[in-house]
Amino acid sequence: MKLTVSTWNINSVRLRIDQVKRFLKERRPDVLCLQETKCPNDKFPLKELQSFGYPFVVHMGQKGYNGVAILSRYPFSDTSVMEMCGRSDARHITVTLSPQAKAASGLVIHNFYVPAGGDIPDQNLNEKFRHKLQFMDELRSWGGRQKPTATPAILVGDLNVAPLEHDVWSHKQLLDVVSHTPVETAALEELRQEAGWVDAMRLLKPEPEKIYSWWSYRSPDWEAANKGRRLDHIWVSDNMKGALRSIDVSRETRGWERPSDHVPVTAVLEF
DNA sequence: ATGGTTGTCATACAA
Numbered sequence: 001m002k003l004t005v006s007t008w009n010i011n012s013v014r015l016r017i018d019q020v021k022r023f024l025k026e027r028r029p030d031v032l033c034l035q036e037t038k039c040p041n042d043k044f045p046l047k048e049l050q051s052f053g054y055p056f057v058v059h060m061g062q063k064g065y066n067g068v069a070i071l072s073r074y075p076f077s078d079t080s081v082m083e084m085c086g087r088s089d090a091r092h093i094t095v096t097l098s099p100q101a102k103a104a105s106g107l108v109i110h111n112f113y114v115p116a117g118g119d120i121p122d123q124n125l126n127e128k129f130r131h132k133l134q135f136m137d138e139l140r141s142w143g144g145r146q147k148p149t150a151t152p153a154i155l156v157g158d159l160n161v162a163p164l165e166h167d168v169w170s171h172k173q174l175l176d177v178v179s180h181t182p183v184e185t186a187a188l189e190e191l192r193q194e195a196g197w198v199d200a201m202r203l204l205k206p207e208p209e210k211i212y213s214w215w216s217y218r219s220p221d222w223e224a225a226n227k228g229r230r231l232d233h234i235w236v237s238d239n240m241k242g243a244l245r246s247i248d249v250s251r252e253t254r255g256w257e258r259p260s261d262h263v264p265v266t267a268v269l270e271f
Numbered sequence: 272a273t274g275g276t277t278g279t280c281a282t283a284c285a286a
Contacts, residue, residue, distance in 0.1 A: 011286085012278060036286085038279065064279050065286090116286050128285085160286095217276035217286090261277080261286085 001103040002245070003269045004029040007111070007156035007232055009214075009262035013037040013069065017045055019256055024052050027250065029266055030073045033111035035158045037067030044069070058093055066090045068111050068157075074101035082142070085134050091115070103271035112139070112157035121181045129178060132160070136187045143195030152243075154269075155197060155235040158262060161188045166207040167230035179229055197235035200267050204247045213249055214262045222254060234267045243269040 006029040010016050013034060024032065032054070037044070039061045049057055054071035058079045061067035067090045070079075077098035084091055091113040099105040115135050118128030163185040165171040174180040192199065205211055212228025219225045236244060250264040 015278070036278095064284090118285085218274080220275075258277095 001271050003031070003101075003104045003107070003271065004266060005031045005033070005109065005154060005156065005234070005269070006264045006266040007033045007035070007158075007234060008264035009035040009113070009158040009232060009260060011036045011038070011260040011262065013039050013049075013067075014043070014045060016258070016260060017048060019253065019258075019260070020049070021052050022256075023250065023253060023264055024054070024071075027264070027266060031109060032071045032264075033109065033156050034069045034071070035067070035111070035113040035262075037061050037069050038064060039067050058095060060090045060093050062088075062090045066113060068093045068113050070095050070109065070111055072097075074098065074104070077106075084138050085131060091135075104269075106151065108151055108153040110153065110155040110157070112155065112159060114139075114158065114160045116160050117178045117184070119178060121176060121178045121183075132178075133183065133187065136161075136184070136191060140187070140191035140194065143191055143197070151237070152240050153237040154240070154267070156233065156265075158231055159188060159233050160231050161185060162229040162231055163188045164202065164207055164230075166210050167212075169210070169212070169227040169229070174229075179231060192235060196238045198238055198241050200234045200236050200244055201230070201247050201249075201265065203241065204244060211249060212251075213265055215254055217261050232262055232265050234265055236267070236269075240269065243271055245270050 040063045056072040059069035075098045076095040078096040082092045094110045097107045115132040117132035120126040123130040168174045213232035215222040215228045245268040
């Protein structure tokens with residue numbers, strides 16, 4: 001069987017509910033992981049999302065900021081959230097697919113929203129940057145315990161770090177810009193490799209191909225300037241490498257009316 | 272070196 005998994009920082013699920021609908025209709029993933037739903041739980045558009053053909057939905061939100069959700073065509077046998085950095089700020093949610101997902105039964109899918117980290121890349125001057133690094137530190141300790149060996153697993157999300165040289169439009173010009181500083185890129189690469197996760201996007205589209213999943217709203221013409229970054233990621237456990245069939249980045253959604261600043265990334269796996 | 276935009280919630284703040 002084939003399983004299609006997408007990740008998208010939607011930047012307000014309520015404002016962009018029609019774009020979610022359009023993406024689901026056009027790309028037809030089995031599972032969609034959302035970040036930055038910016039929606040308290042009691043205002044989450046649960047029924048509407050279910051009506052798009054995704055009866056199984058878990059979400060964890062808060063007022064105004066953050067928030068993650070997972071929509072699925074298949075039921076879950078287990079769901080949980082982690083509190084990172086001692087804050088209940090809705091930055092993680094995980095599901096395990098139930099036996100009704102057939103060959104993908106037992107597959108664990110983690111959805112993360114790593115803190116953006118503010119503007120100043122200095123832990124002493126910027127509490128947000130300190131929080132981001134601490135978050136990655138906790139990811140590292142956690143990832144070590146959860147070494148993906150026997151249990152197949154996928155980790156997706158807006159990790160807010162563009163780790164490689166060709167994950168940004170200008171490696172040189174972004175070395176002191178939050179998301180591409182050496183302390184962040186080293187931390188992300190180390191925690192990924194230490195836990196045995198495979199960077200699925202780069203496995204199928206190796207450097208030096210440029211890959212971006214985010215373009216700032218502040219650029220007057222994002223398409224012409226093309227000053228993007230690869231902030232959104234799909235990682236798979238080592239035992240899932242062979243199941244990877246394709247990766248695609250839905251760049252076209254950035255050109256839709258009132259777009260998110262992030263675009264969806266989709267992996268197709270075959271079991 | 273600076274400011275550029277967007278979303279939430281209603282005035283700054285986060286990204």
